[in-house]
Amino acid sequence: MTIELSPSISEALTHFVAAKKSAKSVQQGHQELGRFVAWCGRDRKVADLSPIEVAEYAQQIGLGGSESVHRLSPVKTFLAYWKDQGWIENGLASHLRVPRTRRTTAGAKTANRPTYSGSQLSQEGYDRLVAQLDGLKGERAIVLEDIKRAMADKDFRENAPLEAAKDRQGIIELRIRELEASINNAQILPEGASSKVARSAVGAKVTLKDSNSGKTVAYTLVDVREADVSENKISTTSPVGQALLDRMVGEEVTINVPKGTLRYLVQRITATS
Structure with a gap:
């Protein structure tokens, strides 16, 4: 199988499965690999995936408790394969670590904070999920045709196109189920002009002042499902996101991260449309 120097993530998965199809661990990890590919975006180039995004995925899976290490294992093997193939210069597998529980200076207050379960999405985020679902349903029909064509070859023992199409079908069906569940259970955040709010919550934009450097930064x-580090949209399941929930203007926030301790002063909280 030939493949370009920087393949898409879905192409990399097909290549990986074909190369490792005899490995029992890969066979058992198909579902987790499919979930990872869907989360990253199947058409993205492997070279475009950043260490921060890999760490964010690990953070999300880390919420699953004791099974997290087992679930991340096939993904870590997959990422190591990218490096072995020369598709990326710097390894990403080392960033796929289950995070330890972090503590903030809020102390006992943290335990009393409200938990945010389910999907609380902006209208834009909701529409994006619906568009992804529509696109995948279109791909589903294409893959079914690919399977029909591949099955025309009666020799199923060495039918690589059929195996690849079935693998792709499994990934698509998994992602469709996940998107449908997210859409059906989503709570769409109310729209409106930006305004000040008393406490931070999902959908709020929090402006912070670094207590050490004096620089300001704003996070939404x-x-x-809407997290995008490039736009300073951070997940409420990440260490920073968790620490910023249910805050008020004037509060000091201390966050422990791998590089050390961050200290911020909350300067402004606005509800974004």
């Missing part, structure tokens, strides 16, 4: 708190 979003559901994990």
